[in-house]
Amino acid sequence: MxxxxxxxxxxxxxxxxxxxxxxxxxxxLDGHDxxxxxxxxxxxxxGMEVIYLGLRQTADSIVAACEQEDADVIGLSMHNAGHxxxxxRMVQAVDHAGLDVPVVIGxxxxxxxxxxxxxxxxxxxxxxGASADEVVSAVKAAVDRQTDAQ
Amino acid sequence: MMSRDPLxxxxxxxxxxxxxxxxKLLTMVEKRGxxxxxxxxxxxxxxxxxxxVGVTGAPGTGKSTITGRLAAxxxxxxxxxxxxxxxxxxxxxxxxxxxxxxDNHVGNSAFIRSMATRGHAGGLAVAVPDAIRVLDAAxxxxxxVETVGVGQxxxxxxxxxxxxxxxxxPGWGDAVQANKAGLLEVADIFVVNKADRPxxxxxxxDLELMLDLGHRSGWRASIVLTTAIEGEGIDDLWTEIERHTxxxxxxxxxxxxxxxRRRDEVADRIxxxxxxxVHQIIQNQSxxxxxxxxxxxxxxPAAAAELLLSxxxxxxxxxx
Ligand code: B12
Ligand SMILES: Nc1nc2c(ncn2[C@@H]2O[C@H](COP(=O)(O)OP(=O)(O)OP(=O)(O)O)[C@@H](O)[C@H]2O)c(=O)[nH]1
Ligand SMILES: [Mg+2]
Numbered sequence: 001m002x003x004x005x006x007x008x009x010x011x012x013x014x015x016x017x018x019x020x021x022x023x024x025x026x027x028x029l030d031g032h033d034x035x036x037x038x039x040x041x042x043x044x045x046x047g048m049e050v051i052y053l054g055l056r057q058t059a060d061s062i063v064a065a066c067e068q069e070d071a072d073v074i075g076l077s078m079h080n081a082g083h084x085x086x087x088x089r090m091v092q093a094v095d096h097a098g099l100d101v102p103v104v105i106g107x108x109x110x111x112x113x114x115x116x117x118x119x120x121x122x123x124x125x126x127x128x129g130a131s132a133d134e135v136v137s138a139v140k141a142a143v144d145r146q147t148d149a150q
Numbered sequence: 151m152m153s154r155d156p157l158x159x160x161x162x163x164x165x166x167x168x169x170x171x172x173x174k175l176l177t178m179v180e181k182r183g184x185x186x187x188x189x190x191x192x193x194x195x196x197x198x199x200x201x202x203v204g205v206t207g208a209p210g211t212g213k214s215t216i217t218g219r220l221a222a223x224x225x226x227x228x229x230x231x232x233x234x235x236x237x238x239x240x241x242x243x244x245x246x247x248x249x250x251x252x253d254n255h256v257g258n259s260a261f262i263r264s265m266a267t268r269g270h271a272g273g274l275a276v277a278v279p280d281a282i283r284v285l286d287a288a289x290x291x292x293x294x295v296e297t298v299g300v301g302q303x304x305x306x307x308x309x310x311x312x313x314x315x316x317x318x319x320p321g322w323g324d325a326v327q328a329n330k331a332g333l334l335e336v337a338d339i340f341v342v343n344k345a346d347r348p349x350x351x352x353x354x355x356d357l358e359l360m361l362d363l364g365h366r367s368g369w370r371a372s373i374v375l376t377t378a379i380e381g382e383g384i385d386d387l388w389t390e391i392e393r394h395t396x397x398x399x400x401x402x403x404x405x406x407x408x409x410x411r412r413r414d415e416v417a418d419r420i421x422x423x424x425x426x427x428v429h430q431i432i433q434n435q436s437x438x439x440x441x442x443x444x445x446x447x448x449x450x451p452a453a454a455a456e457l458l459l460s461x462x463x464x465x466x467x468x469x470x
Contacts, residue, residue, distance in 0.1 A: 018177075018180075018181050019242060019243065019244075019266070019268075029243045040245050042243070043243065044238060044241070044243035044244060044245050045238070045243060046241065046243060047241045047242045047243045048243050049237075049243065049244045049246060049264075049266050050243070050244065050245045050246060051246045051264050052245055052246065052249070052250055053218060053249060053253070054250045061253065064169070064258070064292050065249065065253075065262075067169045067170040067173050068169050068172070068173050068261055068262055068263055069173060069263060069264060070170075070173035070174055070176065070177040092174055097170075098170075099170075
């Protein structure tokens, strides 16, 4: 994940303002991380700071990372058909911790389940074949809505 | 409780071990500007207690794995880690991937914060000194800073840390041949990680030879072999760090290093402020006007620079 070191032609630090900080993770034993890695690069290329937690996370470990990293949004990638239990549990864990952090979901979610997830407090659900633009706008919109709500 | 300064309150909460409050304070110093300055000033009051350890080395040598294990090996109740990764020069975005190698080892005790360089060259982020200060004021100790993994050995960490650990792997010699002198300058402790691989002893021998050629007075850099993925050698490394800390205290070098650090920071801050103002001046009306004349070759670059420089020194700083 290393990049060439920044050189002197770099614009001054102030130009960055405050990038969106997003925590990306997969819950449980689901090993499909290809999509998550692609999403990490997509969001990086859109100017976000991606805290990549990778595989085998729990709702608690993600909440802990969010607190320390002061993250603006959580992105989960789900491919093991566990989304109907795991995603609402994640949202509850965030609420329980008193964090104002929206949860965005990607991966394999049957169309019929999307409304259920949104009802349970998930901010957005993004499926296979989503373009980079769709991924970025979903994350940005979730952050904007949260900011507006405060 | 009557109306209190919200910043004092945030510091108190962070000091009692609340990670969310600490996370917020770190965001504030990362954003720079007026709030950051206030937080820095407030943190300065209580800082100065924590041991600061820097971990640097080429990409993939095992810095994060070592750092995570080290926090655990310290046996401290509130260790903290700052893990720096580069921002993309094109978009400003970053993938902060150090944490993934730490979480499994440190358990819940350590506070880990990932930081992007946000355009700062030299393997650290601009906000690192303030971030260290905030962690310190909040009672974290030790504070371990993992630098960006860069091709050449990163030396700026030595200015920010009490003890600098340089991580190499077997076969490192050729990769840093050109910069061996630089290595000697910064390393208080060398780690040969991935000692499970062939020729770790050879790497140690190389380092010993290099140190024989000359080392700073008073402290000869020690060399520790580790297999970080297995946790082997990490306790020895922590023992070495403690030995170095004791040496710093006894020799008076700790005070000298910290004085130098604060002095350097003064210069760095001025430089940063000036850079921002240069940027503003170039972009404002008179800057654009002068650059237009340079475009049309009516003004030489040198003359334009002189012209704008005079407004830099006479202008009041923005925002008062
Ligand atoms: C590649 C693959 C694998 C690889 C995974 C390699 C890896 N490291 O990722 C391997 C071979 C290991 C594998 C194994 C298995 N797989 Co598989 N696998 C796939 C396959 C073919 C493609 C997945 C993929 O990488 N797509 C490419 C990426 C880029 O797409 P994506 O993940 O969907 O991501 C996009 C969007 O969803 C979204 N997105 C994703 N995450 C996020 C996160 C955020 C925050 C946002 C905003 C957006 C977002 O953006 C991305 C870009 O558009 C799918 C089938 C399919 N068509 O999806 C099956 C599939 C996911 N696998 C499946 C199964 C069942 C398995 C196994 C259980 C098979 C078995 N019996 O052994 C094992 C389980 C392994 C494990 N430990 O979990 C099923 C899952 C069924 C379900 N959920 O109901 C699928 C759907 C196949 C099927 N039709 O049955 N698999
Ligand atoms: N064989 C072996 N591999 C190791 C050892 N320590 C770390 N690694 C592996 O080396 C790779 C890089 O480890 P990291 O800890 O991420 O290294 P790093 O220096 O922090 O990397 P960057 O931050 O990307 O520069 C990982 O795959 C580790 O599992 C070790 O002692 N032996
Ligand atoms: Mg690392």
